[in-house]
Amino acid sequence: MSVVPDAARPTVARGFRLQWEPAQQAHVLLYPEGMVKLNDSAGQILSRCDGRRTVTEIVADLEHTYRTSGLADDVRTFIAFALEKQWLELDREAQLDPLCDTARNPP
């Protein structure tokens, strides 16, 4: 699984839609002729992937909401998984320039 740049702004991929379903008491991800029912933490992470917030901001927001710390690894792992599944895509800049994260945060 590839490493997700902290400065990337993931967003729900084209053709997918994320919404809260009262009948299922869950967030679901809708795509052509199909649906994924998300568990609570997946729903919380994906609903913050709006193309505006960076991965760092998503982590901070979740830690704030749940009054906890140390979520970064879990969030990054899930975002990488969702990118691989093509549920999420990265903002154009990050997508076009695979080196951008190194450029922004030199090792």
Next chain:
Amino acid sequence: MSTNPPGPPLWLLLELTYRCPLHCVFCYNPVEMARAEQELSTEEWVRVLREARALGAVQLGLSGGEPLTRDDLEEIVAQAHALGYYTNLITSGIGLNERRIAALKRAGLDHIQLSFQDSTREMNDFLSSTRTFELKSKVAALIKQHGYPMVLNVVLHRMNIDHVEQILEMAEAFGAEYVELANTQFYGWAWLNRERLMPSRAQVERAEAVTQRFRERVGERMRIFFVVPDYFERRPKACMNGLGSVFLTVAPDGTAMPCHAARILPGLDLPNVRDASIEWIWRDSPGFNRFRGDEWMKEPCRSCPERHRDFGGCRCQAYLLTGDAANADPVCDLSPHHHLVTEAVARADARDRQAPVEERPLIFRDHRRAAAPPAAAET
């Protein structure tokens, strides 16, 4: 009545109209089309959408016939979108022009599936005439221009399956990103023509090999799904995930069905959305409860450890082949009727070696014939 309340009808399929510019030999629309003259109004469809959504329906299929023959399609899509449905249009593309696709996009349409519904007429035209090919290409270009993935669905059978390579090349030429090669399911018209439409095992194997070679060449650019006809399997498909579990179909005349072919099942009391609420239809109507759970099953399904995996297969196929919808789908090799399936395949294989003169004439879907419905058990 079922003891456990059913989950939501996650999948709602609205067959908006039986009107269709094509006359396909394997269309699953009811053979008794004469009964389907009276289509629901816009308001009635919107009520269905609202009530089903309240029960938790979330995926919406809009099909027909050709749904574009309804000039309120855009309005229905807009209402569905506002209610929170993910909207899928299943169309032959006939009638799709710049003005309508732009309006559908504005209305919030999420997805378009372009279907190839004919072999003998549309497919032959497609394979032989540049005009038909250009028409389809134009529609494909429109779909892509409006930011939709280009998804093509082609129904295969005995008479076109040998052209799979050509079909795939043409799909590639107009930039299809997903292609589903689905073998005919034998209901409705296709059932009447089963002997003519059933491919031989050799044909299926050749087509699969061609598809595999094509996949290797085009890679990720075009994803190809090849659905093997279930007559060639030893276990049935989990048809509709079990009747009454997630699917709700409404026919143009308002008949609500747990599967789009359920009308052929004798004695199944199908409710109509004109007479009852979607909630009653889904939860309480006898038609939707008849094949829920496993109480209705007969042996060998009744005591089979796999009964919650495939739900005994397809009720329509069980009825058409054995005369009893509660029997195991004869595709299953545990069914005492399995020989009916293997014999049909053997006949298809034998026909590879026969002179074509002995074949039965094809029955086209045609309003004139629909007046005299043939018996379901006729072969």
